[in-house]
Amino acid sequence: MSDVSKVVSMRDAVARFVHDGDTVVIEGFTHLICFAAGHEIIRQGRRDLTLCRLTPDLIYDQMIAAGCARKLVFSWAGNPGVGSLHAFRRAVEGRGAPRLEIEEYSHFGMVARFAAGAARLPFWPLRNYMGTDLPRVNPRIRHVTCPYTGEALATVPALNPDVSIIHAQRADAQGNTQIWGLLGVQKEAAFASAHVIVVVEELVDEAVIRADPNRTVIPALIVDAVVVEPWGAHPSYAQGYYDRDNGFYVAWEARSRDRDALERYLDDFVRGVSDRAAYLEKQPDLAARLKAKERRCAGVNYGF
Amino acid sequence: MSDVSKVVSMRDAVARFVHDGDTVVIEGFTHLICFAAGHEIIRQGRRDLTLCRLTPDLIYDQMIAAGCARKLVFSWAGNPGVGSLHAFRRAVEGRGAPRLEIEEYSHFGMVARFAAGAARLPFWPLRNYMGTDLPRVNPRIRHVTCPYTGEALATVPALNPDVSIIHAQRADAQGNTQIWGLLGVQKEAAFASAHVIVVVEELVDEAVIRADPNRTVIPALIVDAVVVEPWGAHPSYAQGYYDRDNGFYVAWEARSRDRDALERYLDDFVRGVSDRAAYLEKQPDLAARLKAKERRCAGVNYGF
Amino acid sequence: MMASVAARELVDGEVVFVGIGLPNLACNLARATHAPRLVLVYESGAVGATPARLPVSIGDPALVTGSLMVCGMADVFQLILQNGRIAVGFLGGAQVDRYGNINTTVIGSYERPAVRLPGSGGAAEIAIHARRTLVVAKLSPRTFPAHVDFITSPGHGGAGASRRQLRMPGAGPVKVITDKAVLEVDEGTGELVLAALYPGVEASDVRGCVGWPLACRPRPGRVAPPDATELRLLRDVLDPERLYLKG
């Protein structure tokens, strides 16, 4: 095809598609969390963002600390297996930092919000929340009556972000994007959004995509920009490319608990570098520590 | 794992999981339609079945002609690109054969019915049917009011079959099933059903499944029986194994229009053979005509 | 001729929901001429197909091999069509009426049909969700009655509620491409009106094939016949076996 390439730099993608006040999603369940995009948003000094994610993870903790967020929409805010997101906790517990507005669901509720958004329905039904206090503190969890059985089912409202940033293993220059390993809600978040930035480990020829079309999770027709950023998910991971940097997650507990240490981290590794390449130059050991071993599957026959 | 194999013959699978009066689904959109199962159901003389499929296709036309069906739930009943399903038409137009009860949706409506069934919700919302006559003739198409916007959305009721029969390229002996090419609603139909029979071109070792887990569409935990039936989808097709037998579809127009010709076909190729192997022996040219060419994709790295 | 007229309606870069037969031919003609970046979506789940042979069904394996994406039908209808990503949908029908309503369900009554047709398939939702719909049908009084026997795919409502009142996202059938002329919907009345005539066809020829008093644009256009490139592509490249082209 003779299409114009959508490949741009992270700086240009964020400048163009992430604005003050926007509702922004950087998704990925443990896997494929795009730290590179979060850092660029911090560098460009975005303010008043509504950040949405099932698991805010370290990247939203950093963005909250850097003052990018007005509101957080989420379902589990912790450092998995390690401890707390302390910038988030300070902002919610009212210790010093400006208070962060929160809107809280369970994982299933957040998944359902993205599913509704992706299908462009105003709500999604789910059998959930009876007996819990969540609807008491979140009036957006409501009910609908089944027109067949008469029973009440819980509902959540659609989530339609201004922009979703989706990290993936590979895409072509048009944004046809292939993902394997944990899929999270990357597909639903992308289809729910007004704009989609895809960030990939590897830019591949369209022929690579066409050789295995069942592997494509996000089609070019919903993608606005493609950013090529190897190691762009570190300290999260990319199956087949590099492992999760668990040491970084463990160290975050002390680092984020200490406001000054957190600021120093942002100064050194986020604000103090010009881009992802500079971030990687400061950590020349990553490949030696984390590069994925080879465990390649066989292909399948698409012939007829 | 030390599990007991679920592999059984088609005869045993149908005898055990398909009963008179059951709601039965043999799905597959053009691709992977399990004619072998439909033929065995005819041979075992099942009666009063409620047959559900988006596109009844030739297999349900044969089952209707053979007197297996009491009711048809569907969204498009034709011979694609060729003409009519004449046994279906005779039964609906009241020309001689006992009348067939019908319950009719659009494709989106049938997809939504399977989605609701798979999620074990009693209904599924969709933005559809305004201005059409379908809800007038099908009172099961109803409405629900969105608890956020107040707007009316169409609903369809969940479809939860007694048994779904899913043809696929390959599975292990437990029923972990991998499909590529067109996926139709195979996943939703399987998850919606009380029982699932998987029919495969190839039985593979569990290690083949585990080498590429993102390719698995149906997990063993919902599968009751695995039937190994190479060419079991003919005259439908299996991507990477054999092409669609378009000549058979074209010939069906005249064959199904003529009641006697249709009966002769059933006598020769369905009732007159003991099993699928005998069906294939009568058509020794299939492999030469239809065997798929090689067009294998590369694998991906699952290492970490 | 109908294929080339339909092809010209497609704008480069658009996402098209393709049916088999003439719409498929029109899309491939457009891709080979003025709209190379057209994205074809089939309801079977194939996106961005570039089939190596003329597909004989909407689920042809040739639509999968070498396509950009294959997804399940739940995704096709929810994430692509209902999501509003389809610019153009193609529809055909056994009956098309004054307001662009289309019938592919029954001739006669629903309960005791004279002819049972295949039904909606994806047509109802395409007519509702595609940003615009192109209808392809040959002109005849039987095919163009004043009122269809059954509304499978909604047009412009006529005396009833408008599409906007019914909250239909798409604009519905904007053009009907026939073998003699092109009809367009009149935005004021929701009626199909005569917009352009094929070479050698007069307005009266069209009126004789339509079951209502057909209005006409102030100055109906003339449809240019397929040029040499279009004809060569259709006959030698796209449908050399004449599966869909007749004459």
Next chain:
Amino acid sequence: MMASVAARELVDGEVVFVGIGLPNLACNLARATHAPRLVLVYESGAVGATPARLPVSIGDPALVTGSLMVCGMADVFQLILQNGRIAVGFLGGAQVDRYGNINTTVIGSYERPAVRLPGSGGAAEIAIHARRTLVVAKLSPRTFPAHVDFITSPGHGGAGASRRQLRMPGAGPVKVITDKAVLEVDEGTGELVLAALYPGVEASDVRGCVGWPLACRPRPGRVAPPDATELRLLRDVLDPERLYLKG
């Protein structure tokens, strides 16, 4: 000890929704002993994982490599959990109350929390949909108050409506496995009662750690300590680096 008690609760062939940490250890112990056909489902989308290393998070890449299926989270929650396919769910919590309600949301008021905890994650829906739930928590008065500050995951309703009245599909928390004893829910009252004591522990030791007058089964059992095989597996094979085992 808690890991081996939890492992014994699992029946061969069951489908278990696994959390990270102790539940993961318990499942792998059960697979290595009496329940080799246990199917592990992680909320991250990995089904049938046999991780080559002890996963440090529920989204560890080791849960993907060599698993039977990886699916999106919409499928995990809709097609597997809500579909009723999960036999056993594991839950932990900062607070567990008299009726088995669990709090993982806030200590103090929701609007002005003293401690903000992570929130539900998948816990609320696991507590509602899993056919039964096993709760794992260490005994202390702070962890076992009479009433939790916030009900994240519902137990047995207490004075309010029963699980059946609220149409919850699963039986909810049937056992609470602590470091001193096993509590069970009393089907009549919905209260947690003392069911079995660890070696060397008396009922009074347990009562002192619980914020309500704890009832007791007529003849509370004694929990057998881990046998040599269990200990060897836990210490040498399943968690050699003592990531989750302490002491």
